Amino acid sequence: MDQFIVSPLFGDGPVHWYTITNVTLWLALAVVGVTLLLVVGTRGRAVVPSRGQSVAELAYGFIYKMVEDVTGKDGLRYFPYIMTLFMFIVFANFLGLIPMSFTTTSHIAVTAVLGFGVFFAVTIIGFVKNGAGFLSLFWVSAAPLPLRPVLAVIELISYFVRPVSHSIRLAGNLMAGHAVIKVFAGFAAIAALSPISILAVTAIYGLEVLVSFIQAYVFTILTCVYLKDALHPHH
Amino acid sequence: MATETTEGEAAVGLPQLDFSTFPNQIFWLVITLIAIYLILDRVALPRIAAVLAERSGTITNDLAAAEDLKLKAEEAEAAYNKALADARSEAQKIAAEARAEVQAELDKAMAKADAEIAARAAESESKIAEIRDGAADAVVDVAKEAAAAVVSALGGKADAGAIDAAVAERAKG
Numbered sequence: 001m002d003q004f005i006v007s008p009l010f011g012d013g014p015v016h017w018y019t020i021t022n023v024t025l026w027l028a029l030a031v032v033g034v035t036l037l038l039v040v041g042t043r044g045r046a047v048v049p050s051r052g053q054s055v056a057e058l059a060y061g062f063i064y065k066m067v068e069d070v071t072g073k074d075g076l077r078y079f080p081y082i083m084t085l086f087m088f089i090v091f092a093n094f095l096g097l098i099p100m101s102f103t104t105t106s107h108i109a110v111t112a113v114l115g116f117g118v119f120f121a122v123t124i125i126g127f128v129k130n131g132a133g134f135l136s137l138f139w140v141s142a143a144p145l146p147l148r149p150v151l152a153v154i155e156l157i158s159y160f161v162r163p164v165s166h167s168i169r170l171a172g173n174l175m176a177g178h179a180v181i182k183v184f185a186g187f188a189a190i191a192a193l194s195p196i197s198i199l200a201v202t203a204i205y206g207l208e209v210l211v212s213f214i215q216a217y218v219f220t221i222l223t224c225v226y227l228k229d230a231l232h233p234h235h
Numbered sequence: 236m237a238t239e240t241t242e243g244e245a246a247v248g249l250p251q252l253d254f255s256t257f258p259n260q261i262f263w264l265v266i267t268l269i270a271i272y273l274i275l276d277r278v279a280l281p282r283i284a285a286v287l288a289e290r291s292g293t294i295t296n297d298l299a300a301a302e303d304l305k306l307k308a309e310e311a312e313a314a315y316n317k318a319l320a321d322a323r324s325e326a327q328k329i330a331a332e333a334r335a336e337v338q339a340e341l342d343k344a345m346a347k348a349d350a351e352i353a354a355r356a357a358e359s360e361s362k363i364a365e366i367r368d369g370a371a372d373a374v375v376d377v378a379k380e381a382a383a384a385v386v387s388a389l390g391g392k393a394d395a396g397a398i399d400a401a402v403a404e405r406a407k408g
Contacts, residue, residue, distance in 0.1 A: 001249060006256035017258035024259075027267040034271050038279035045282060047290050060283045080280055084272045108251050109260040175251065 003178060004106060022102045023110075030091040030104070038087070059087070063220065070224035074231055081121075082227075085114065086220040089170065093212035096174060097205070105215075106174035108167065115167030118223050126230035137233035166222060173215045177208040371406070378402045 009020045037059070041052030049057060063086050067079045089105055096103025104110050126134040138155040140148055181204050187197040250256070382398045 004250040006250060006253070006259065015256050015259050017262045019259055021256075021259055021263070023256075024263045027263050031267055031270050031274070034279075035274055038283070039274060042279065042282050042286065045286050045289075047286070047293055049286070053286070056279070057283055057287060060280065060287070080272065080276045083280065084268060084275055087275065088268060088271050104260075104264070106251070107260055109257045110264050113261050113264050171251065 001179070001182070003102065003182070004175070006107075023104055023107075026092070026095055026102045026104050029095055030088055033091040033095065034087045059083075066221060067224055067227075070221065071228040071231055075224070075227055078125075078227060082220060082223055085118070085223060086216055089114070089219055090213065090216040093174060093216055094209075096178070097208060097212060103174055103178060106171055106178060108171045111167035111171040112163075113167075114170070114219070115163040118166065118226060119163035122223075122226045122230045125227070126233060129231060130233055134230070134233050137229055141234075162226065166219065170215050170219050173211055177204065177211055180204050181208070375402055375406050378406065 006015060006021050006023055008015060009022055009025055013019065015021060037052065038056050041050075041056045044050055044053060046053060060083070063083050064076075064079060067075050067082055071078070092103070092105040092110075095101055096106060126137070130136075138152045138159070140151045140155065143151050181201055184197050184200040184204060188194045188201070190197075379398055379402050382402060383395070386392075386398065
């Protein structure tokens with residue numbers, strides 16, 4: 001599990017909140033990656049796009065359409081925030097797949113900030129936009145009246161579990177994938193098992209490439225769903 | 236103390252649950268997110284939106300231009316068809332006129348020819364009548380001469396008046 005250790009980049013001192021660590025490095029690389037793709041890639045502003053610009057436009061269109069489809073037109077105000085989340089997660093995930101790298105999104109501290117950030121933002125937006133009407137999210141008017149209090153309790157619990165599941169899902173997937181690769185790589189030391197181990201590492205790596213994108217997608221679309229609940233709490 | 240915890244945690248449990256590194260991670264994460272947000276919101280997203288808008292504008296314009304050209308082509312085709320139809324009807328008119336003219340000339344020529352034929356026929360008839368009349372007179376003359384010759388041959392004295400009367404009477408009968 002050495003790959004997950006947070007350590008200072010320069011020297012061996014203690015990890016203060018301001019210390020430049022490997023986390024800092026890989027977060028900065030994510031910023032660089034996003035900038036390369038979305039700013040440097042689109043510098044031509046061509047009507048007929050280059051390859052880099054095509055990918056940037058694809059990412060833009062993908063998230064824009066997701067926000068529009070899930071939250072509706074009034075959710076498009078929040079598109080830059082959701083795009084920020086998606087681009088960060090997708091780059092952090094893919095950078096984590098580089099051997100010897102540090103996977104920032106495998107840390108619960110990182111994903112919890114993302115998850116709870118979404119949770120608080122969405123809750124605040126919900127109350128600001130709808131006032132007390134936001135509470136109707138928990139009052140399922142489609143259900144028979146005797147069932148509604150029960151459902152309200154369940155809805156309330158599920159609402160507060162959201163940020164936890166939201167953040168643990170991302171960190172858990174990333175960490176599990178890396179740990180599985182590590183375990184298979186450990187078997188490579190045994191000569192008889194090493195071919196199988198290398199095959200398995202390759203296969204899991206392919207799976208992890210898929211997981212990296214899918215988890216970023218899942219995180220983003222769930223954010224959109226929560227945002228939709230905040231904007232239109234009535235069932 | 237923090238160093239101890241870092242090293243201790245590495246051996247004991249998941250680095251993810253080493254709370255001593257949390258402030259560090261959260262601090263740098265927040266900075267990262269703000270940086271990405273600013274880059275996207277100020278530079279990248281407006282630029283991509285502008286490019287996409289420009290592209291869709293260009294496509295719309297091109298489609299409109301194509302539609303325009305198509306309409307023009309259709310107009311030109313209609314004009315061509317009209318010119319063709321006009322020319323055809325004109326040609327038919329001219330042909331009909333020419334035919335009528337020829338017919339009129341033909342009729343005139345026929346009438347003239349008929350008149351000529353009729354005139355010639357009348358002339359011929361009058362000539363034939365004249366010849367017939369001439370022939371009748373000649374017969375009378377020959378008869379008179381023959382009668383006078385017969386009378387003188389028989390030794391008689393030919394009385395011209397009696398012979399004339401006798402011939403005229405026979406010729407009538």
